[in-house]
Amino acid sequence: MSDGNEEKTIEQPYVPSDPLAAASVTLLGERFPEDIRHVGEHRGEVTVVVRPAAILAIARALRDDPALRYDFLADLTAVDWPERDPRFEVVYHLLSLPTRAVLRLKVLVGGPEGDDDDTSRLEVPSVTDVWPAANFYEREIFDLFGIRFSGHPNMTRILMPSDWVGYPLRKDYPLTGFHLPDPHWGGQVPLSQELPMTIGQQTLRTADRTEDPPIARGPGSWWNKGQD
Numbered sequence: 001m002s003d004g005n006e007e008k009t010i011e012q013p014y015v016p017s018d019p020l021a022a023a024s025v026t027l028l029g030e031r032f033p034e035d036i037r038h039v040g041e042h043r044g045e046v047t048v049v050v051r052p053a054a055i056l057a058i059a060r061a062l063r064d065d066p067a068l069r070y071d072f073l074a075d076l077t078a079v080d081w082p083e084r085d086p087r088f089e090v091v092y093h094l095l096s097l098p099t100r101a102v103l104r105l106k107v108l109v110g111g112p113e114g115d116d117d118d119t120s121r122l123e124v125p126s127v128t129d130v131w132p133a134a135n136f137y138e139r140e141i142f143d144l145f146g147i148r149f150s151g152h153p154n155m156t157r158i159l160m161p162s163d164w165v166g167y168p169l170r171k172d173y174p175l176t177g178f179h180l181p182d183p184h185w186g187g188q189v190p191l192s193q194e195l196p197m198t199i200g201q202q203t204l205r206t207a208d209r210t211e212d213p214p215i216a217r218g219p220g221s222w223w224n225k226g227q228d
Contacts, residue, residue: 078147
């Protein structure tokens with residue numbers, strides 16, 4: 001039974017093993033204490049999960065700090081986890097060319113599967129003012145995941161046609177086709193139409209939509225490699 005005088009365990013903030021990553025985490029913890037959701041490290045790579053509304057200010061702080069100078073956005077992408085809430089991760093891979101420091105930032109947005117069309121829950125501030133390279137990355141994420149970036153100078157599709165229905169990199173995007181409103185873009189084949197056999201392999205369904213297309217097993221196909 002407790003006597004009321006036991007020591008209380010105080011959870012200490014995580015400190016990465018790399019000195020520059022540790023300095024980055026310290027900076028964010030001091031300047032944005034209410035906006036840091038999680039800090040983790042895996043195989044020497046440090047990830048900081050931050051509040052979506054704070055991403056622009058955090059990006060600017062990491063770029064402008066004279067000891068860190070994260071001046072290069074190496075990559076910006078998204079990940080769809082339909083079973084999670086929030087459902088989507090927006091992932092920023094940062095690099096400092098002067099110091100060779102690397103850091104990953106993440107923001108979490110959206111509701112679980114079936115509740116992901118609320119625009120307010122699928123919007124993140126654009127970081128194009130900090131890293132101009134984010135322009136095309138953010139458009140690609142919007143195009144393929146449906147996540148918008150407020151403040152982006154041209155928030156339009158970049159890979160798919162402007163009237164394409166759906167977001168192809170979402171996990172619930174149907175490989176077998178789906179019903180489309182009319183008029184629809186000609187490259188999308190509604191389920192009510194037959195497919196030419198030459199297209200069946202590409203869409204993962206046969207012309208009559210009853211089963212997966214047959215696997216090519218002729219000479220030179222991948223199936224026969226190493227099977228002889």
